[in-house]
Amino acid sequence: MKYFPLIWSALWRKKPRTIYTMLSIVVAFLLFGMLQAVAVGMSKSFEISGADRLFTAGKFSFTEILPLGYYSRIKSTPGVQLVSHASWFGGVYQDERNMFPQLAVDHETYLEMYDEFIVDEAARKEWARNKTGALVGKGLAQKFGWKVGDRIPIQASIWPKRDGRNDWEFDIVGLLDGKDENAKAQAEVLLFRFDYFDEARQFGQGYVGWYLEKVSDPAQAGSVAAAIDRQFANSPKETRTDSEKAFNQAFMKQLGDIQLIIQSILGAVFFTLLFLTGNTMMQSVRERIPELAVLKTIGFSDRSVLALVLSESLLLCVIAALAGLGIATFLMPGLAAKMPGLYMPPEVWAMGLGVAGLLAFIVGFPPAWRAMRLDIVHALSAR
């Protein structure tokens, strides 16, 4: 560490240039942090579903609805341990921009199906008692200032009530939390009772959005899924059963490969950064040829000169990366207000620092090599 002042001073030899370069790296890592958090968040929310959980939807489209009567038939399929169902409500709270999912679910089985959710006993009891009761994610409650006991209005955009009006109301009976970060992200929803939904809606009675099944032996999940679909083959409403994970991944493909888009954007950003930072490092070393020659004259070895230049590059990249990732982490809560459950996973920090190290090496190595090969006699007589 005794070399630190030497490295640090070299880094700031041309302040404006260093600041400009650093800002570029900061911005790149800010972008990296944000986009990777989204990417990791997405891939995680698709990993969470246990392999033992199956998902049954209409064969041709996720938006097809399925008869309620399938419930008992699915339940009696060998290997199926538990069945539940859910329907997409697609309502709006106060403002179009307040986007969060609302699901009408079978309240008797849904929490058992999603046992990674945390709901306290009082809430479970009250939900069983109160037909218009709803459970809401902790983050959502915080964001909108909801408390247990509040009655909240949701405007339907798909499902009007019998009287033709769109204003549904739910009583908040409890909060939903998750056992880990992924479940927490998944818990940012509003769950209300299907029996209330089915009774109060104008049309669609007796139909649900999708079924969920838990199988007794996860190894048999594939054959159980096939057995379920076989039951409804050649019926007017054929089904397609997948593991929840596979479904989600298919869903992702439909949305477009966001991951790929994110990685290509970041790839382009860092490619540009490579040239910019590389040029800065190259220029900085070129200007310091006589100084580097003097260090060698004093007795600094070729390898230590190489190490000095590489350290300088590392310092530049890592400081800027820390700043960029720090700002991203700092901004994350604000972003999470729009996208509940979004947070900065530690692995994004680790990845970011890895990328910073790699960047430092790639841009630092050519000038460091040049500094190492520098011939003292030549460099000194060039003055």
Place this chain on the structure above:
Amino acid sequence: MGEAIVSLRGVLKHYTRGKQTVEVLESLDLDIARGDFLALMGPSGSGKTTLLNLIGGLDRPSAGSVSVAGERIDQLSSGQLAQWRARHIGFVFQFYNLMPMLNAERNVELPLLLTRLPAADRLRRVRVALEIVGLAERGGHKPSELSGGQAQRVAIARALVADPTLLVCDEPTGDLDRKTADEILHLLQTLNREYGKTIVMVTHDPKAAEFATHQLHMDKGRIGTGEPL
């Protein structure tokens, strides 16, 4: 002449530029005694810097032997030479060659970074070296805040700080006015007389050479007769 601290035998140095070979030094023999202050004079291009680089271990001869303090440095690898320079040689250049971003103390400290001395000892020795060159008060100043004479004193302190066997100076006063030059030369003289430093100094200036204990004249890569003071 006392014990020779520098001893060159049959030294040859040529540079090759493409197919052309430039003979710079031709079968040169030279002994420098411990405690000597040698002024090396001669016209431009006569090979003074080349000779100095060989003595200081910055370059290796094409043929012949260079011994300094009993060690054959012409046989050392470039990595070994770097280590050797750190222990034995202090360099002073015409244009000071200080690190512009480091203050005087940090500049003087540079050679000590290569030793195992702890920070406190390094600082103590830096202060002593700055004291010797008369710049104890200027430790916190950057080179840009120093006059030419002061910058050269810092450079001399840097050359001294690791207590080298030999001080090697290439036109140390070439960039200074008469008065400042004389001050620097007095300083070198003091280092030689009171601290017993062996000094080899290249200079164009006959007045500067008068400060030395011996003078040597070079011409076209050969050493003429030394004219004693």
